[in-house]
Amino acid sequence: MKPWRTLSRIPVLARGKYLVVEDHEIELPGGRVVRDWPWLVMPDYINVFAETAEGAILCFEQTKYAVTGTTLAPVGGYLEAGEDPLAGARRELLEETGYAAPEWIPLGSYAADGNRGGGTAYLFLARGAVPADAVRADRVPSDDLEEQILLRLTRAQFRQAVDERKFRVLAWAANAALALRRLDS
């Protein structure tokens, strides 16, 4: 099975580090050429569900621009340029919750959009998390634009949230279902 071959890529729109749209010219395995295939260059990102040493699952209730109403969400954020995904996940967990964890289980890396790119999502489960920054662990972080409230779910509440589709963004649903599969195994 042969991959498509990129013949050329031309940037057609740029919005800083968050989005570059390119037009690709692509050669299919049979020789056919496709022009103006839109491709999205977007930052890679991580998401993390962390289980505390007491067995609670850390997540947020929050608003999100692409979601109507509120949603539950894991820790998450864009990787910095050149940042290792695990290092970024540890950084975001600390920044957003004040917790650090000794055990990290990678749950895979995935293309955000199979046709258009849109960056790679790196998903993690962290276990044994303990407060490492007392100030942050007790309050909502203020550096993100969206409002969010830190929740500590029991395993049963986490299962119920997955089954009731409370994680309303694709990466979060994937992360939650994969983390739960690992926790319950």
Place this chain on the structure above:
Amino acid sequence: MKPWRTLSRIPVLARGKYLVVEDHEIELPGGRVVRDWPWLVMPDYINVFAETAEGAILCFEQTKYAVTGTTLAPVGGYLEAGEDPLAGARRELLEETGYAAPEWIPLGSYAADGNRGGGTAYLFLARGAVPADAVRADRVPSDDLEEQILLRLTRAQFRQAVDERKFRVLAWAANAALALRRLDS
């Protein structure tokens, strides 16, 4: 918890029905205004894992432009304008595999990207699937641009594929983990 309010949206790039990029002007709950927030208008889509009446899980091995090498994949495709997600899922299952199923279990709808939009993914599990179009059920469909081979996985093979991260696109990983959770419950 208050949502962000869209003050204006201006299309800045269009690529037919596949992609329109807009710049949004947004008012945050505290009154702060954010300008030039990139927003992606892309088609909604469905993904389906179908279990046959004999208990095999239908999926594809295929290439995908955003994935290096090959990946496993569920049935999937864009919804047509105004098409009901379940109707689209039935249509794609028949078009891509030749199968039809009597039992459909919705596994949720999710924003492709929580910040940028990018359409909504509707995920399904279908059960009891039987061949309804003998020609298609015996051969690879030819109307998609990417090469793909129809596989019939046992439940154990499906579990292993999820755990070995063989579904390498976010929507597919979410669909697989959620379908498996339902099948194994």
